[in-house]
Structure formats: structure tokens, C-alpha cells
Amino acid sequence: xxxxxxxxxxxxxxxxxxxxxxxxxxxxxxxxxxxxxxxxxxxxxxxxxxxxxxxxxxxxxxxxxxxxxxxxxxxxxxxxxxxxxxxxxxxxxxxxxxxxxxxxxxxxxxxxxxxxxxxxxxxxxxxxxxxxxxxxxxxxxxxxxxxxxxxxxxxxxxxxxxxxxxxxxxxxxxxxxxxxxxxxxxxxxxxxxxxxxxxxxxxxxxx
Amino acid sequence: xxxxxxxxxxxxxxxxxxxxxxxxxxxxxxxxxxxxxxxxxxxxxxxxxxxxxxxxxxxxxxxxxxxxxxxxxxxxxxxxxxxxxxxxxxxxxxxxxx
Numbered sequence: 001x002x003x004x005x006x007x008x009x010x011x012x013x014x015x016x017x018x019x020x021x022x023x024x025x026x027x028x029x030x031x032x033x034x035x036x037x038x039x040x041x042x043x044x045x046x047x048x049x050x051x052x053x054x055x056x057x058x059x060x061x062x063x064x065x066x067x068x069x070x071x072x073x074x075x076x077x078x079x080x081x082x083x084x085x086x087x088x089x090x091x092x093x094x095x096x097x098x099x100x101x102x103x104x105x106x107x108x109x110x111x112x113x114x115x116x117x118x119x120x121x122x123x124x125x126x127x128x129x130x131x132x133x134x135x136x137x138x139x140x141x142x143x144x145x146x147x148x149x150x151x152x153x154x155x156x157x158x159x160x161x162x163x164x165x166x167x168x169x170x171x172x173x174x175x176x177x178x179x180x181x182x183x184x185x186x187x188x189x190x191x192x193x194x195x196x197x198x199x200x201x202x203x204x205x206x207x
Numbered sequence: 208x209x210x211x212x213x214x215x216x217x218x219x220x221x222x223x224x225x226x227x228x229x230x231x232x233x234x235x236x237x238x239x240x241x242x243x244x245x246x247x248x249x250x251x252x253x254x255x256x257x258x259x260x261x262x263x264x265x266x267x268x269x270x271x272x273x274x275x276x277x278x279x280x281x282x283x284x285x286x287x288x289x290x291x292x293x294x295x296x297x298x299x300x301x302x303x304x305x
Contacts, residue, residue: 026295026303033294037286051290055297062298113235116263123276136281155278180239186278187271195270 010074017065025062032075033058035157036082042152043086045141053089057082072166079159079167083149090145113184115191139189143182150175151182229257234264238271 005023007013016024036057041050061081068077126132140148154164154175165175229237234257240246241254258265295301 022300023303025298026300029294029298029300033291034286037290038283041284051293054290055294058294058298113263113267116266118266119270119273121273123273123280126277126280128277128280128282132277133281136277155275156281156283176239180236183239183271183274184235184267187267187274190274190277191270194273 014065014068014070014074028061028078029058032078035075036078039079039082039152039157040086042137042140042156043083043145043149044089049089050086053085054082056088057085060085073163076159076163076166079153079157079163080169083153083167087145087149113188115188115195117191117196119191119194120196121194135190135193139186142189143185147178147182147185150178151186154179155182229253231257231261231264234258234261235267238268242268242272242275 005016005027007016007024007027013024013027017028033054037050037054040053040057041047044050044053057078061078064081068074072080140151143151149168150164153159153167154161159167161172161175161179164179165172168175170178234254237246237250237254241251246254258268292301292304295304
């Protein structure tokens with residue numbers, strides 16, 4: 001049985017990782033793999049690909065840990081490695097399915113809202129049924145990749161604007177613009193299900 | 208409809224546009240900064256003045272807020288145990304699995 005070690009600070013864990021301590025590596029995986037799995041799953045929308053991206057991310061992180069210079073938090077750096085692994089897979093997916101009809105993703109402007117019906121329910125009282133959870137998760141998958149990664153890191157994982165920008169290698173202002181567009185796009189995607197429906201989600205019909 | 212042309216400005220009681228008031232396009236671009244508390248009190252007041260007379264923009268703000276509340280309440284997906292097991296195996300760390 002292995003001795004139980006603890007790393008009270010990130011510096012202690014990092015020093016042990018750089019010294020090649022396998023226990024520290026296991027601790028790193030234990031601490032961060034659930035978070036990084038959530039990220040790769042929500043970026044890729046596929047459990048198999050999320051697992052592969054997660055494995056690639058940790059292999060890459062363990063190989064490159066000696067070059068980690070501490071410009072950002074260790075966690076932010078790991079989010080960056082995992083996000084890159086997921087984005088590489090998205091790129092590969094697109095190369096494998098080149099289509100002349102594929103929509104072009106642009107950074108130009110926020111699309112104007114089209115669905116302007118009231119949402120008449122209290123979001124704190126809504127029952128998050130399996131159906132509603134599915135609708136919310138599927139809407140994330142419909143976002144353009146550049147908006148989805150920002151929404152996942154900033155809104156769902158709760159990274160700060162700076163941490164999200166560092167994880168994605170973009171500016172803080174670009175992060176804010178993309179977050180806004182992601183929020184507006186999700187609002188529009190959800191409106192057909194949630195607008196103009198009197199408390200349906202608050203008091204779901206019992207079958 | 209006011210939003211698609213993005214030119215609706217709040218009107219004063221006599222029907223004249225308010226000086227320096229925001230139009231729908233301005234308000235829509237600022238909504239996230241507004242909900243994230245990044246705007247000056249003056250700009251917040253200008254947005255609230257616009258909302259008071261523009262139901263369309265109010266609906267967009269209200270529904271965006273509700274969208275965010277729902278996502279914040281959404282339980283994050285959990286990593287299955289077999290995914291963790293295979294990860295430790297791939298990294299040759301399976302002797303550390305508890």
C-alpha cells in the first residue's frame with residue numbers, strides 16, 4: 001500500500017510533480033479529472049471522445065509539467081491542455097466531414113433576437129426534469145465551437161474572465177464578447193421550449 | 208417591432224426622443240456587462256430607463272437571466288468510475304487507485 005501524502009499548496013504539488021513523484025501525478029489526476037471530464041464532454045458532446053480527450057490531456061500534461069512556468073494557476077493550465085485536446089478533436093471531426101454546405105462561423109456581431117415572447121416562469125422553481133436537462137445540454141451542443149468553449153469554461157465551470165482567456169489563449173475582451181454571444185444564442189435556442197409557456201416547467205404535467 | 212431595426216429610443220411624455228438615450232442595439236450589446244455588474248451606475252440607469260419603455264428588450268434581458276439561472280442549477284455530468292479506472296491505467300498509475 002502506498003503511503004498517504006498530502007499537498008497543502010499548489011506549489012508543493014507542483015514541486016513534487018516536477019520531481020517526477022508518481023504519487024503527486026496520481027493526486028493531480030484525482031483532483032482535476034472530474035472537472036476536465038466535464039469540460040471535454042460538454043465541448044465534444046460524446047462520452048467516448050470526451051474520455052479520449054481526457055486521456056490525451058493528462059498524457060500531455062504529465063509530459064509537459066516540467067515546462068509549466070506558473071504564468072497561470074495550475075488548474076487554469078490544465079483546463080487549457082484539456083480544452084486544446086477537445087478542440088483538436090473537433091478540428092479533426094471537421095476535416096473528416098468537409099462539407100460545402102457547412103455554416104460559416106463568424107465573429108461578426110450578435111445575431112438580433114427573433115423570439116420576443118415572454119418567459120412566464122420562475123427559474124428557481126422550475127423542475128429540472130430529464131427532458132429539460134436534455135434540452136439545456138443539447139442547446140450547448142448547437143453553439144458554434146468558439147462560443148461553446150467560452151460558455152463551458154466561464155459560465156458552467158465558473159472560471160473568471162481572466163482564467164478563461166488564459167485557458168483559451170485569447171484576450172479578456174474577446175472572452176467577454178464571446179460569452180455574451182453564447183448567452184444570447186442559448187436564449188434564442190431555448191425560446192421555442194421556454195417562451196410563452198405558462199408555468200409548464202414549474203408544474204410539469206404528471207403523466 | 209422595435210428590435211430588428213435597432214433604432215427605438217425611449218420617448219419623453221411629449222413624444223420627443225430622450226437626449227443621449229440608448230437604442231435597442233446599444234442595450235442588447237450591453238446586456239451581459241449589465242447582468243455581470245460591469246457598467247457604471249449612469250449606464251445602468253440608462254439601460255433601466257430603456258427597459259421601462261421597451262418591452263422587447265425587457266423580454267430579452269429577462270429570458271437571458273432565466274437561461275443563466277437554469278444553467279447554473281443544472282447538475283454537471285459526473286465522470287463514470289470506469290472512465291477514471293481507464294485513465295489511471297493509461298497513465299500507468301493504477302497502483303494508486305483506491
